Amino acid sequence: GAVVSQHPSRVICKSGTSVKIECRSLDFQATTMFWYRQFPKQSLMLMATSNEGSKATYEQGVEKDKFLINHASLTLSTLTVTSAHPEDSSFYICSAIDRGRFAKNIQYFGAGTRLSVL
Amino acid sequence: DAKTTQPNSMESNEEEPVHLPCNHSTISGTDYIHWYRQLPSQGPEYVIHGLTSNVNNRMASLAIAEDRKSSTLILHRATLRDAAVYYCILRRETSGSRLTFGEGTQLTVNP
Numbered sequence: 001g002a003v004v005s006q007h008p009s010r011v012i013c014k015s016g017t018s019v020k021i022e023c024r025s026l027d028f029q030a031t032t033m034f035w036y037r038q039f040p041k042q043s044l045m046l047m048a049t050s051n052e053g054s055k056a057t058y059e060q061g062v063e064k065d066k067f068l069i070n071h072a073s074l075t076l077s078t079l080t081v082t083s084a085h086p087e088d089s090s091f092y093i094c095s096a097i098d099r100g101r102f103a104k105n106i107q108y109f110g111a112g113t114r115l116s117v118l
Numbered sequence: 119d120a121k122t123t124q125p126n127s128m129e130s131n132e133e134e135p136v137h138l139p140c141n142h143s144t145i146s147g148t149d150y151i152h153w154y155r156q157l158p159s160q161g162p163e164y165v166i167h168g169l170t171s172n173v174n175n176r177m178a179s180l181a182i183a184e185d186r187k188s189s190t191l192i193l194h195r196a197t198l199r200d201a202a203v204y205y206c207i208l209r210r211e212t213s214g215s216r217l218t219f220g221e222g223t224q225l226t227v228n229p
Binding site: 004006032034035041044045046049083091094095097104105106107108109110111112114 | 134150154159160161162163164167206210213214215216217218219220221222
């Protein structure tokens with residue numbers, strides 16, 4: 001149980017294009033979803049927190065107009081990297097909290113999306 | 119968030135126990151101790167968490183010092199699949215589910 005699916009696993013795009021990454025909780029309803037970014041040989045950095053039906057809360061230094069987050073349902077959150085540039089190349093990872101087990105506050109992570117911007 | 123300190127790397131031999139230490143001297147009474155691990159090129163995976171008492175699950179054991187200023191994640195019999203970066207994270211109850219990842223410990227398991 002508690003499976004989070006992230007799609008695509010890898011994407012290569014041209015500079016200036018937008019890329020959408022999907023994060024789905026497959027067997028549970030997610031109260032809250034998180035988006036992280038991880039550069040090579042570095043730790044995960046939290047980008048934003050999204051709650052179903054409300055606006056995402058972005059961490060300091062993360063441009064909300066560049067990284068658009070939509071959490072339209074209890075099982076789906078999307079991250080759109082708008083006008084991507086080479087410096088946006090990174091490993092993007094989502095996670096979700098199981099609504100039914102919210103009290104445990106355990107995050108279940110997707111497998112990540114490796115974005116390469118040429 | 120209270121800070122944790124972990125060794126950058128550790129080595130172990132297959133089928134031997136592994137003790138991964140974590141120092142958190144500024145922990146507060148409402149901070150939970152969470153452990154996650156990340157295998158290469160994958161998202162992190164929850165391992166275990168606790169507040170004051172030692173905890174066991176099918177993956178590992180968590181030993182928490184009496185003063186809570188340190189904890190140890192115990193893998194009872196390391197396998198090659200346990201090679202990963204292990205993160206010790208303090209989660210403050212008032213911050214909800216938010217986690218702040220540090221650098222973690224890179225565990226190498228030798229065959």
